[in-house]
Amino acid sequence: MRTTIHIFIADDHQMFVDGLKRLLQTRREFHIVGEAYDGASALHFLQNNQVDVLILDINMPGMDGMEVTKQVHSHFPEVKVLILSMYTDATFAKTLMEQGAAGYLIKNTGKEELFEAIHCVVKNGQYISKEVAIKSSLIAENKPAREDFGKTYNLTRREGEILKLLVQGKTSPEIAESLYLATYTVDTHRKNLLRKLNVKNTAGLVRFAIVHDLMNV
Template identity: 40%
Template sequence: MIINVFLADDHRLFRDGLKRILGETADIVVAGEATDGLDALEKMRKGGWDVALLDVNMPGMNGLEVLKRIMNDDAKHQILMLSTYHEDEYAIRTIRAGASAYLTKNSPTDLLISVIRRLAKGGKYIDPELAEKLLFDLGPASAILPHSTLSDRELNVLKLIALGVSLIEISQKLALSSKTVSTYRARILEKMNMQNNAQLIRYVAEHKLLE
């Protein structure tokens, strides 16, 4: 059985590297690719793939947004999310949004190939420690950390603010208007019950959200 893989990542070197790796297998072929979220969504909706590999962070529309829209079309899609982020927050969000698996980009090659084959058969893959967190780290509402209430886009904006990126630069990076980014910032402050960027930056540092 040949597994048709769709690859979406805005870094050409990474895409080329994955294509070389998958090209060495006898049963996996790259049947399509995209360089940004909007392009990925359009091409994925045309079909022709068994497993999709989506980068979490892509310009225009990030991987999480693509995932949610594709899963709304058909919840049976097999999608593997790839990210440079190691923190559980991103992994949990993707799994809850319907992803069949989540791997960081420094995962072993043999694990990646194994997970693709598992997904092609209708299975799923989740790191054992993450599975335990999903199962048991569901305390009462009073115990939920403020940043867990943020949307995926709001969390992304929060992290960029914590990195010292200006609102104008954030709008350019995320392809949003400055007004929209300002609205996101206002929502973040309201949801987290904070008053300014300094408090947000301190919170991100204390909870190690950038690691």
């Protein structure tokens, strides 16, 4: 099990980098291995150093974050790129994910969501800012056809039903009553969904359903 997550920060604003470092250093599992103020320097660092997560700004001098993301995805696929941006546009976020970013956050996100996003991408998941996902209902380009969704993620029919009810804000007892199941059974299905979809909690399940356009499945 990974005990230390090696993080590199690339952003051209010194004050932002300093603040982000102080925030991350409050968690024992995060180790800041370096920082850069332009994309080329970030790529150069990756050539000879272990980095698990590259926290990357979009607007930087020289090589911008979009190009850095493509280069990292091509030459350093083991490095997870987590974008921090001021833009809340879903199409822009979607484009970054297509280029290889593992996560997309807006810069005014809270620290707990930042920590959650880092852990998510390290575990080979993808993370979309809650604000972007909820406001814009971001649809992943490579999502499976709706009728094939259950097969792709190995979901049972019952798990699909429970997922939709969770998106509607139903609690486990409410779902149990609706589907004529025991609450314990619903909780078991919910745990299976967390494992199969690689998310940490019910909020993650809801966000996953929004990102993959499952609101009306």
